[in-house]
Structures are given as structure tokens and as C-alpha cells.
Amino acid sequence: MTALRTYFTPVWDPRTWATITYLVLGLPMSIFWFAYVVVMYSVGLSLAIVWVGVPILVLAHWTLRPIGTVERKAINTLLHADVPPVAPLLTPSSDRRVATTERWRRWMQDMWRDGPSWRTLIWIMARIVLGPVSFVLAVVSVVVPFALVTTLAVAVAHVVGIVPVSGDNQAAIEAIDTAAYWIAVGSPVILFTVPMFGWMVRGLAIAHRVFGRWALGPGADQMVQAATERAELAEQQIRIDQELHDSIGHMITMNIIQAGAGAHVFDTDPEFARQALKNIEDRGRAAMGELDRIIAAIRGDQPETRAPLPGIDDIGRLIEESRTAGMDVSYEAEFPQAPAAVGRAAFTVVREALTNAARHAPGATVSVRIAQDADALGIEVLNGKPSVGAQRPHGGGGRGLSGIRDRITLLGGRSSAGPERGGFAVRALLPLQATLSEEVVDESSPWARLREKVSA
Structure with a gap:
């Protein structure tokens, strides 16, 4: 029974209808993006000899990133592809220490070497083929099951007498009766055929998700860089935790011990109690200095502004x-x-x-x-x-x-x-x-x- 329910699940699963929506909308989107890219690159390349096309080429290539963002949001929303965002390109004004001309040169170089932009271009070129095919299959997956179920319902209604056929052509009436009878007899086959189109849609969704994660997501180098940054952040957090535990924790422990000793002899040895309070104050100031040093390390202050680490x-x-x-x-x-x-x-x-x-x-x-x-x-x-x-x-x-x-x-x-x-x-x-x-x-x-x- 569980297997039977699983087989028929695509018929009423919202994800199936979300996928059909994505595939249907994919046709106009793919035509629009393809036309935009072809026109922009064609005009830019044809006019590049007189330098007028260079800004057009730059604009066309720069807009691949926003196109990829739109496509990524669509595939994540409707197909639940979970495509992670790509790291943004640095703008020409990111590093003010470099001359303006050099910043623009680096930005242009990074843009033309940008892997996500070229993968988005490949996605657009592939979608002009996948879009019409997916659109046809999506329409078929809706129309054919609807036609089958409607035909089956009419045939059953005719067999049981709910929808009678009247007329003078007895041969046509007998043909209709025979067809309705055999359609009703074959109703299990028809009902088992309907989910097949849902599973076909799910297969298309899987293909789009796999292709989308490669074309619209970060590349292997960016994933390695992100993993490295996470590891460095985790290492820094562990180092800060150790510094806080080792230095600040030790001073607080010593203060607690001395505070307890001072309170114990407060009446019998007030001089010791006063010295204990003085030591607690000095150690508290030292703890604040250690905390300042750790915070300076977090902020990234220059090494010469930090206090030296204690040694042997x-x-x-x-x-x-x-x-x-x-x-x-x-x-x-x-x-x-x-x-x-x-x-x-x-x-x-x-x-x-x-x-x-x-x-x-x-x-x-x-x-x-x-x-x-x-x-x-x-x-x-x-x-x-x-x-x-x-x-x-x-x-x-x-x-x-x-x-x-x-x-x-x-x-x-x-x-x-x-x-x-x-x-x-x-x-x-x-x-x-x-x-x-x-x-x-x-x-x-x-x-x-x-x-x-x-x-x-």
C-alpha cells in the first residue's frame, strides 16, 4: 500500500505543480535571455573595431551576474534546488590604496575571468534548447493526464447510464458503447498511466537542479576558498576562546580565591584584607589589559600596538x-x-x-x-x-x-x-x-x- 501511495504521490504533490510552473515559464525566459545575449554580444563584437562596441560588450558580460541571480532565485524557489549564492565581484572602488586606472584594469580583468559569468552564459545557451523541450513536456504532462481522466470519467458515466447517447445511427451508438465499455474495463491501466507524467516532470526537475547547481552556483575554487575562510574563522574563534580561558579565566580564579581569603580574615586581619582588595584591583586591571589585547587582535590592529604575549x-x-x-x-x-x-x-x-x-x-x-x-x-x-x-x-x-x-x-x-x-x-x-x-x-x-x- 505504501508503494502504491508513493507511486501516485506526484499527481497531488505541490512540488510537481511548482516544477510544471517553472518549466512553462522557462520558455519565455529562455527566449528573452537568449535574444538579449545574442543581440548584445553581436552588436558589441561588430562595433568593437571602432571601439563603440567595447562598452556594449562590457555591459553584456557584466549583466550575466544579475541574470544568474534571477535564474538562481527562480530555480531555488520553484525547484528547491538549494543553489548557494556566488561570491560578489569586487568593485573598482574596493581598494583605495591602488590608483584608479589600475583598479579599473583589475576589475575588467576579473570580470572577463569570472567563472560564474561564463557558466551563466552556458546556462542561457543551453536553456534555449531545454526551454522549448521542457515547455512541451510540461504541457503534455498536464494535458494528457487531464484528457485520460476526463475520457475515463465520461466512459464510466456512459456505461452506468449517467451520460446516455441518443440518435438514429444505431451503428455509431454501438461503437460508442463498445469504446466506453473497454475504456471502463481498462480504467486501472489508464489510472496507472497518469502518474507516469508526474514522474517525468520530477526527472526534468532533477536534471535542471543538477545543471543549475553547476551553472548558477559557485565553482570548485570558490567553494574551496569559502571552506578555507570558514576554517580560518573557526581557528580564530578557538584561539580567542583559549586566550579568554587561559588568561582571563586564571585572573578571575585568583581574584575569587583572594576575595574568599580576605572575607575570611576581614575582622581578624584587616591589613591582609586591604592588601587582598588591592591585589584584586591590580589583577582586575591586568585582566582588562588582556581583554583589550584580545579585542585588538580581533579588530586586526597592527602587531606593534599589541602587548607582547607572556613567555617563560x-x-x-x-x-x-x-x-x-x-x-x-x-x-x-x-x-x-x-x-x-x-x-x-x-x-x-x-x-x-x-x-x-x-x-x-x-x-x-x-x-x-x-x-x-x-x-x-x-x-x-x-x-x-x-x-x-x-x-x-x-x-x-x-x-x-x-x-x-x-x-x-x-x-x-x-x-x-x-x-x-x-x-x-x-x-x-x-x-x-x-x-x-x-x-x-x-x-x-x-x-x-x-x-x-x-x-x-
């Missing part, structure tokens, strides 16, 4: 800020000169590890160790169990540790993060050279297992 030399300041916020942090560092990218990654690892300890293990002792491990920079941040009764600032979303892993992997390093001896351990190994050696020089090194992952 700023880790000591980060440790002092954490201690000022009330964290118990021990710091041991012996590291060589590191590339800027490695230094920024090291700062990010330590900052996120301290933030993670402040969120999930408030009051715990934290130890930070940075040292050279053969051809790499090793980072280790360990925290113990949280203090009894300590209140966590908030749960956090766990994105920071995954961000650490992604950044270190991009630099060719390795990292690990997980529970250890009742606390939590974050370790990272960043290569100081092009690649990370697989050889484990010191088995007692806390980063030896990270190298084992490389050699596995």
Missing part, C-alpha cells in the same frame, strides 16, 4: 601572583634559552595547571618545577589534596587541560595530566629543537614516560 620569563611573576592570592606554591626553575613559541607554551601550561589546582584543590600545596631534560624543556606541576572544608570557586569545564594538550602537540611535544598520590599531576615535555628525541637519557626523570610514548 614571566612564569616567576605568575608564581608570585598565585602566592599573593593565597596559594601555597613552591617553585624550582633551571631552564635554558627557549624559542618564543616554547616559552609561551610553557607559561600557558603552568598558568592552566595553577588555575586547575585553585579550582579543584583549594588550599592544597602546589609545586612547580621547570628544567631541561636532554633536548627538551620539562614542566611538572603537582598539587596535593584540597584542604578540609575548603570551598571550590567553581567546577570549570575541563577545556583548559585539553587546550594544553593541543598546544603541546602542535609544537611536537608530549603531555600528561591525571590523579597522582591523592592529588593531581600535570607534566609536559616541549622540544627545544626540531623534533623530540625518542631516547630516554635519565630513567629517573619525571618526564621519562612521556618519551616512552614517543618511542611506542
Whole structure:
């Protein structure tokens, strides 16, 4: 029953009648566009020798884009082709830094090389053939089923006596009776023939949609460019998210911790409370500076107007800020000169590890160790169990540790993060050279297992 209903669906489906409308309107549209293009290009080419035809040719080719837009809207509205729009051509006034003559020369060059314009021209040339054929088939798909159904209805009405035939010619009456009888007997065949024309219309719609997506939509190069732009935008959004999470999130966490500590000793140690408020103010101003830097990056300000990104030399300041916020942090560092990218990654690892300890293990002792491990920079941040009764600032979303892993992997390093001896351990190994050696020089090194992952 489902198959039977599916077979007869084109008869009453609105999409079938929308397609018929498109195919019928396609004949006058195709004739109009074809006549316009042929006349404009013929006149332009014939008069090009005296330069009068050059503006006509330019106008004819320039109008192919608007024609493509009209055709694209028609095929999307009536055939639901979902043809995406094409990227607009740059106007001659798009780049004021270039001389006027050069801008116009580039615009003319881009216009004549414009793929969507030439594909629209191919669409117009093909439509002058497809238009009449599709028009005839669309009319046939309406007239023939209507004639069949009407004939069947009259024949059945005659057989049952609703539409009698009168006259003196008995032979003609018998011929009509016989024809009506056999038409009524063959009614299943006639009824099953009617949807065939609907399916024919659907086939024409599919052909037009496939051809229209190629001729009226963006080309492969534009689709690749659009995909690249989307990827770059997504990458920028991820980078901004990481910057906000790493820098602003760390400062807010430290402020929450210090605010809680200040409120706890507000009556017993007012001097500490005042210093806590002062630290919160300073850190808030620093957070605003970081936010300004991120916004400047979004706006595309010149690099010289931006504040430098924190590196490995700023880790000591980060440790002092954490201690000022009330964290118990021990710091041991012996590291060589590191590339800027490695230094920024090291700062990010330590900052996120301290933030993670402040969120999930408030009051715990934290130890930070940075040292050279053969051809790499090793980072280790360990925290113990949280203090009894300590209140966590908030749960956090766990994105920071995954961000650490992604950044270190991009630099060719390795990292690990997980529970250890009742606390939590974050370790990272960043290569100081092009690649990370697989050889484990010191088995007692806390980063030896990270190298084992490389050699596995």
C-alpha cells in the first residue's frame, strides 16, 4: 500500500505543480535571455573595431551576474534546488590604496575571468534548447493526464447510464458503447498511466537542479576558498576562546580565591584584607589589559600596538601572583634559552595547571618545577589534596587541560595530566629543537614516560 501511495504521490504533490510552473515559464525566459545575449554580444563584437562596441560588450558580460541571480532565485524557489549564492565581484572602488586606472584594469580583468559569468552564459545557451523541450513536456504532462481522466470519467458515466447517447445511427451508438465499455474495463491501466507524467516532470526537475547547481552556483575554487575562510574563522574563534580561558579565566580564579581569603580574615586581619582588595584591583586591571589585547587582535590592529604575549620569563611573576592570592606554591626553575613559541607554551601550561589546582584543590600545596631534560624543556606541576572544608570557586569545564594538550602537540611535544598520590599531576615535555628525541637519557626523570610514548 505504501508503494502504491508513493507511486501516485506526484499527481497531488505541490512540488510537481511548482516544477510544471517553472518549466512553462522557462520558455519565455529562455527566449528573452537568449535574444538579449545574442543581440548584445553581436552588436558589441561588430562595433568593437571602432571601439563603440567595447562598452556594449562590457555591459553584456557584466549583466550575466544579475541574470544568474534571477535564474538562481527562480530555480531555488520553484525547484528547491538549494543553489548557494556566488561570491560578489569586487568593485573598482574596493581598494583605495591602488590608483584608479589600475583598479579599473583589475576589475575588467576579473570580470572577463569570472567563472560564474561564463557558466551563466552556458546556462542561457543551453536553456534555449531545454526551454522549448521542457515547455512541451510540461504541457503534455498536464494535458494528457487531464484528457485520460476526463475520457475515463465520461466512459464510466456512459456505461452506468449517467451520460446516455441518443440518435438514429444505431451503428455509431454501438461503437460508442463498445469504446466506453473497454475504456471502463481498462480504467486501472489508464489510472496507472497518469502518474507516469508526474514522474517525468520530477526527472526534468532533477536534471535542471543538477545543471543549475553547476551553472548558477559557485565553482570548485570558490567553494574551496569559502571552506578555507570558514576554517580560518573557526581557528580564530578557538584561539580567542583559549586566550579568554587561559588568561582571563586564571585572573578571575585568583581574584575569587583572594576575595574568599580576605572575607575570611576581614575582622581578624584587616591589613591582609586591604592588601587582598588591592591585589584584586591590580589583577582586575591586568585582566582588562588582556581583554583589550584580545579585542585588538580581533579588530586586526597592527602587531606593534599589541602587548607582547607572556613567555617563560614571566612564569616567576605568575608564581608570585598565585602566592599573593593565597596559594601555597613552591617553585624550582633551571631552564635554558627557549624559542618564543616554547616559552609561551610553557607559561600557558603552568598558568592552566595553577588555575586547575585553585579550582579543584583549594588550599592544597602546589609545586612547580621547570628544567631541561636532554633536548627538551620539562614542566611538572603537582598539587596535593584540597584542604578540609575548603570551598571550590567553581567546577570549570575541563577545556583548559585539553587546550594544553593541543598546544603541546602542535609544537611536537608530549603531555600528561591525571590523579597522582591523592592529588593531581600535570607534566609536559616541549622540544627545544626540531623534533623530540625518542631516547630516554635519565630513567629517573619525571618526564621519562612521556618519551616512552614517543618511542611506542
